[in-house]
Amino acid sequence: MAHRVHDHQRSLPVAQATVLSLPPSTQANELRQSWTMLDSLLCGAFAGAVAKTVIAPLDRTKIIFQVSSNRFSAKEALRLLYCSYVKDGVLSLWRGNSATMVRVIPYAAIQFCSHEQYKRLLGGYYGFQGKSLPPLPRLLAGSLAGTTAAMLTYPLDLVRARMAVTARETYSNIMHVFARISQDEGVRTLYRGFTPTILGVIPYAGITFFTYETLKKLHMERTKRPQPYPYERLAFGACAGMLGQSASYPLDVVRRRMQAAGVTGSSYNTILGTMREIVTHEGVVRGLYKGLSMNWVKGPIAVGVSFTTFDLTHSLLHKLHQTGHYTH
DSSP, X not given: OHHHHHHHHHHHHHHHHHHHTXXXXXXXXXXXXXXXXXXXXXXXXXXXXXXXXXXXXXXHHHHHHHTSOSOOOHHHHHHHHHXXXXXXXXXXXXXXXXXXXXXXXXXHHHHHHHHHHHHHHHHHHHTOTTSOOOHHHHHHHHHHHHHHHHHHHHHHHXXXXXXXXXXXXXXXXHHHHHHHHHHHTOGGGGGTTHHHHHHHHHHHHHHHHHHHHHHHHHHHHHHOOSSOOHHHHHHHHHHHHHHHHHHHHHHHHHHHHHHTHHHHOOOOOSHHHHHHHHHHHHOIIIIITTTHHHHHHHHHHHHHHHHHHHHHHHHHHHHHHHHTSOOO
């Protein structure tokens, strides 16, 4: 009897050691996943801020034409930029950029982070964990990421559009926009244009992420290099941005008209009604595709800079983790 008790006591530390060795491994995996998510959030926020600041003057000009019935041309766009500069100074070209940053930083952070998570979840579901996803899940991951980000940050997008198309005297700051809209037009106005935004972001984000990921995959297969050079990333992002924005551009015009209806005096309440009015008064190409040529300039630049900045900063943080120079 004593011998059996002695054997039991001698085996107890071994069992305890086995049990106690599990939590550190689990904790390490959880910590690694939390690092990855936080890295994606930080890198996405930085990438979005850099990209939008670079093309802010062109973005503001495009929005002004989208919400008006004036005919778009490169000459008129340049004239608008010049008149804004002469009248209000160079900083006027970035009017509304503070609202853009308030919106784009969480938007880009959520979009890039959720894209990484959707890729991981879909990869596990389809049996491609750690590998490149097949085409359909690759498209789905991008669409889900864009939809998630748009749903969580939409009111900020409306505020940014309002600030871009109004004079400084109309809205003094971001909180003033929220207060005025809620007081004068109702809280529901903050979600005006939400449906065309979601309908537009599904093909836009899906095609953009799909194209970029596909070009990187093809590049790796042909060159045998695991990572493209920065200028190659810019080119891949530019192609992705051009295809994505061309596919969803009419819905982008519709959502801008609906967002700015409160300050332009128009009554755009439904998607089909807005499209019908635009086509009736301005035509299909000059109405629904107004400013697309400018988007072909600014869109590829923005997407290329965004994807490249995200990839490079994400790789940098990964290397710092490996060398132990950076911990959260």
